[in-house]
Amino acid sequence: MSNRASLYQTRYGSPDMAVPAAGSPIIDHLLAHRSVRAYLPDPVGDDQLAAIVAAAQSAASSSNLHAWSVVAVRDPARKARLAELAGDQAHIGQAPLLLVWLADLARLEQVARKVGEAHVALDYLEMFEVGVIDAALAAQNAVAAAESLGLGTVYIGAMRNRPEDVAAELQLPPRVVAVFGLCVGTPDPAQPAAVKPRPPQSVVLHHETYSLPRQAAGLEQYDGAMAAFYASQGMQVRGSWSNHSAKRVRDTAALSGRDRLVAALNALGFPLR
Template sequence: MKQSVYDLTQQHRSIRQFKDEPLSKETVQKLVEAGQMASTSSYVQAYSIIGITDPEIKKALKEISGQQHVVDNGYLFVYVIDYYRHSLINKETNGNMETSFESAEGLLVGTIDVALAAQNVALTAEDMGLGIVFLGSLRNDVGRVSEILDLPEHVFPLFGMAVGVPSDDEQGSPKQRLPFEHVFHENQYNSDKEQQLEQIKQYDNDIKDYYEQRSNGKRSESWSEQIRKMMSQKTRPDILEKLNIKGFMKK
């Protein structure tokens, strides 16, 4: 019996090792069409999906990402906020649309549109028996990504996605998420400090156990320790500047 969408979501894990089996054009089209059917704010459709098949472009993007699965995969997608088409309509109609797509709200709308489309692609790929991994590492140098992909003004790269048939050596497993009670708030946000800290403490123990079991004791790290190290670093400080260059966050 075919599994439910809920069951599929519970099995998700990032795949970083793929078999050398390129996706067919038909599969790629189905994945993109699934992404296109995601909800989009006010029918704006402020995104595009760029498929990368050129080995040299993959290699260049890998230099930015630093991750081998940018090159070794069944297919590589890059997701971009795209208001270029809207800017063309704006010029053709002598409109005043830039007050929308150059604003902070416009940035949020585009980002949400991209994320919704990408998640549709991810779920569809996993339903096909494929694996995926998101590649936020492409934002290590968004200016260079824009050059490589020849992105015009009002188009901004958010992340990539490697897709393919999981390698037989892939040993990943789903990571436990924060407790339901910690992320679900009914009617009002529960900011009870002691309750929040206790839930985080319990979760830290679970994640520490997960890493110890997965690494045979070679890694012992809680969720709090992991995110403290990551979020204490000043990462990608040029993002706002690059957004401005591309015509975003001007209003």
């Protein structure tokens, strides 16, 4: 079996996954992504950080506005405080570097003031979305870049559990908010992370028009692939991917405090009109 065939089979958890004729080293690299939650203490150097941020800045940006920023946190005490704010996730303390990705409309307000313009549009949900999308695109470039340097990463959505406290810790001005964190570090070879299967393309790829019913067979297949994945990892998981995913959306408690995100954003200078 070719290396590329094995990448596809692992990505989809399916031994009979067809390998497209189109391919490239970058696609191979992306197919091998896995989140890393166990790190060696080796620091992430300034040169590595500079290269990762250059890759992040190379992402497209809505209207070339660059409505995002990132805070690199290395101080163990600050990382520990942020870990506590993000559900006490042990890998945040362990990773030598935590990147906190921000939707940043404060810079645009400052630019507008400097040139004597109003900045009414910054109050709208649309501009908040621009900041979140810009931050996410930049961060994902950073993930691919970090992985290409032999580093591992894991996103930390729990950085939205307590947005005001995170903003205070990072001294964010109004109109700046953490979208998510990203742990970065050298993966601990003693606890290797596995590639987690994705749903078959029939679930996410639609041709010309969208269809929910056409996804059913692929979702059933995915429950099977995830059950095999859990078993291969020795994970005692009760219920299927469908059961799990349904639990993640069944009530407000599942949002881990993020049910009050609109109020938090309002308090942080995002009116979201």
